[in-house]
Amino acid sequence: MPSLSTEKSRQARPLTRKLAQIVTLSAAQVTLLDELQSANRLVRRHREIVTEGHSYDGVFVLIEGVAIRYRILHDGRRQILNFVLPGVFIGFPACFFETALYSITALTDVSVAPISFSRLIGLFEEHPRLATAILWSFAREAAMFNEHLIALGRRSAVERVAHLLLELLVRLQAIGMADDSSYRLPLTQELIGDALGLSVPYVNRTLRQLRDDGLVVIKEQQITIPDVAALSALADFERTYLSRFRMPAAFEAES
Amino acid sequence: MPSLSTEKSRQARPLTRKLAQIVTLSAAQVTLLDELQSANRLVRRHREIVTEGHSYDGVFVLIEGVAIRYRILHDGRRQILNFVLPGVFIGFPACFFETALYSITALTDVSVAPISFSRLIGLFEEHPRLATAILWSFAREAAMFNEHLIALGRRSAVERVAHLLLELLVRLQAIGMADDSSYRLPLTQELIGDALGLSVPYVNRTLRQLRDDGLVVIKEQQITIPDVAALSALADFERTYLSRFRMPAAFEAES
DNA sequence: CGGTACATTGAAGGGGCTCAATCCACGTGG
DNA sequence: CCACGTGGATTGAGCCCCTTCAATGTACCG
Numbered sequence A, B: 001m002p003s004l005s006t007e008k009s010r011q012a013r014p015l016t017r018k019l020a021q022i023v024t025l026s027a028a029q030v031t032l033l034d035e036l037q038s039a040n041r042l043v044r045r046h047r048e049i050v051t052e053g054h055s056y057d058g059v060f061v062l063i064e065g066v067a068i069r070y071r072i073l074h075d076g077r078r079q080i081l082n083f084v085l086p087g088v089f090i091g092f093p094a095c096f097f098e099t100a101l102y103s104i105t106a107l108t109d110v111s112v113a114p115i116s117f118s119r120l121i122g123l124f125e126e127h128p129r130l131a132t133a134i135l136w137s138f139a140r141e142a143a144m145f146n147e148h149l150i151a152l153g154r155r156s157a158v159e160r161v162a163h164l165l166l167e168l169l170v171r172l173q174a175i176g177m178a179d180d181s182s183y184r185l186p187l188t189q190e191l192i193g194d195a196l197g198l199s200v201p202y203v204n205r206t207l208r209q210l211r212d213d214g215l216v217v218i219k220e221q222q223i224t225i226p227d228v229a230a231l232s233a234l235a236d237f238e239r240t241y242l243s244r245f246r247m248p249a250a251f252e253a254e255s
Numbered sequence C: 001c002g003g004t005a006c007a008t009t010g011a012a013g014g015g016g017c018t019c020a021a022t023c024c025a026c027g028t029g030g
Numbered sequence D: 001c002c003a004c005g006t007g008g009a010t011t012g013a014g015c016c017c018c019t020t021c022a023a024t025g026t027a028c029c030g
Helices: A014-022 A027-036 A117-126 A128-154 A157-174 A189-196 A200-212 A228-235 A249-254 B004-010 B014-022 B027-036 B117-126 B128-154 B157-174 B189-196 B200-212 B228-235 B249-254
Strands: A041-043 A048-050 A058-064 A067-072 A078-084 A103-106 A110-116 A182-184 A217-219 A222-224 B041-043 B048-050 B058-064 B067-072 B078-084 B103-106 B110-116 B182-184 B217-219 B222-224
Touching (some): A014 A027, A014 A058, A027 A117, A027 A128, A058 A117, A067 A189, A078 A128, A078 A189, A078 B128, A117 B128, A128 A157, A128 A189, A128 B078, A128 B117, A128 B128, A157 A182, A157 A189, A157 A200, A157 A222, A157 A228, A200 A217, B014 B027, B014 B058, B014 B128, B027 B117, B027 B128, B058 B117, B067 B189, B078 B128, B078 B189, B128 B157, B128 B189, B157 B200, B157 B222, B157 B228, B189 B200, B200 B217
Antiparallel strands (some): A048 A103, A067 A103, A182 A222, B048 B103, B058 B110, B067 B078, B217 B222
């Protein structure tokens, strides 16, 4: 039931929602954050948001849509580092270097809000509480990278695929983009392979195995996981690890 | 020319030195940071600093020595996530969860400085500039994780080993723990394998190949890389990626 | 209707694993 | 002073997971 007049205030911006889950935000801070995310720029599917080798004087917040961050090696092989979902900073850490270390490409049509470094630094100076919240939210992302790294280093192809699909499920659920057991995403087998260090044919066989076992159904960009528990067991996936996140009691006490 | 009386001020603490490379620190900030790192705790080799599953109400700064951060999987396999060198926060992101996600173990005798979350948050409130610097320094670490991830996903065994040894060289050089082409570290083949997702026998064969080619010499915990350029070419290693790091001009202008 | 993007399948090969044995240096207790 | 245990490096044989190469299928689109 969208209401045009109150749309903006009713539907908090993704970064605001994320930080509000971590700390209690004052009305002023909510306004400030929302305002920060107001200047949207649209990027069409398959277009680059950040290009390796270019220079940037700020970052972006992903408002809507999905993107991938990756590196192309000399021989043309691609390693996808992560899937970028609404509410996260695009350009960390790529844009913090003289010349961007990675590329970021829109997987769907996407809208982003540019935030210059000076703006970001100003925000930190004036609202250290937000800086702390942002830092804390980085811990969640760092944990996801670590899981990804563990998957590449020590897990089999089936485990990797299962793990990736489960992680996307949980992350999308957290931002209201997935229901209990399924989500919609233009996830090709090539993308899965490049994220997990696998070849396309083998991803295909792995997915077929999961499908034959009734654990995963992919059809028309709709990924369904009928038995989340069973797949989690197979993937050694701790559904809870992302939710076991917490701010220390000290934090709320201080403000 | 060591001078006992001024030892402390002359030899800044590792975290202070690191942040000073990123931003200009006031004398007061230097004092504050050094003081933060003054309460040392010793941890002997092979002892755990952080244990997976335990709860923590703060982090540590590694003052001296080397540690590893890792996860042990159900079947006993271990994936080392990174090597922890002096000046970095130990316990990010492990300690930010209700129960630590990873373990951290001392590789050498180590000294660490505990910093409670409340202390850390207080620091951020009072010195947002330091918060910014810390955030920026995280970007460097994030870049290293990404390179590690790329290695596991898309590089061959030789490339991985070469890359790891080079990365350690560059990082140790940055903190004065390595000379132009060698460093000292108790690096067993098992450690290398667990970091790179390889088996011990295969690490052995890979190292022998590198040794036969005259690219790497490991002897008595001393790692020597006679021809850094040649090894870098082999590993697709961008020696510069860690140094191409920068703060935006906007930052210095503001303060 | 031809082109493009993506999924699927087969055959063959190789990179890296597992298993297992051996070797070596070192420390320790008798 | 030697026997033994332990941590780590080394080497060999066999094999399997996953890759590469290549072909085919299929849906969609201009």
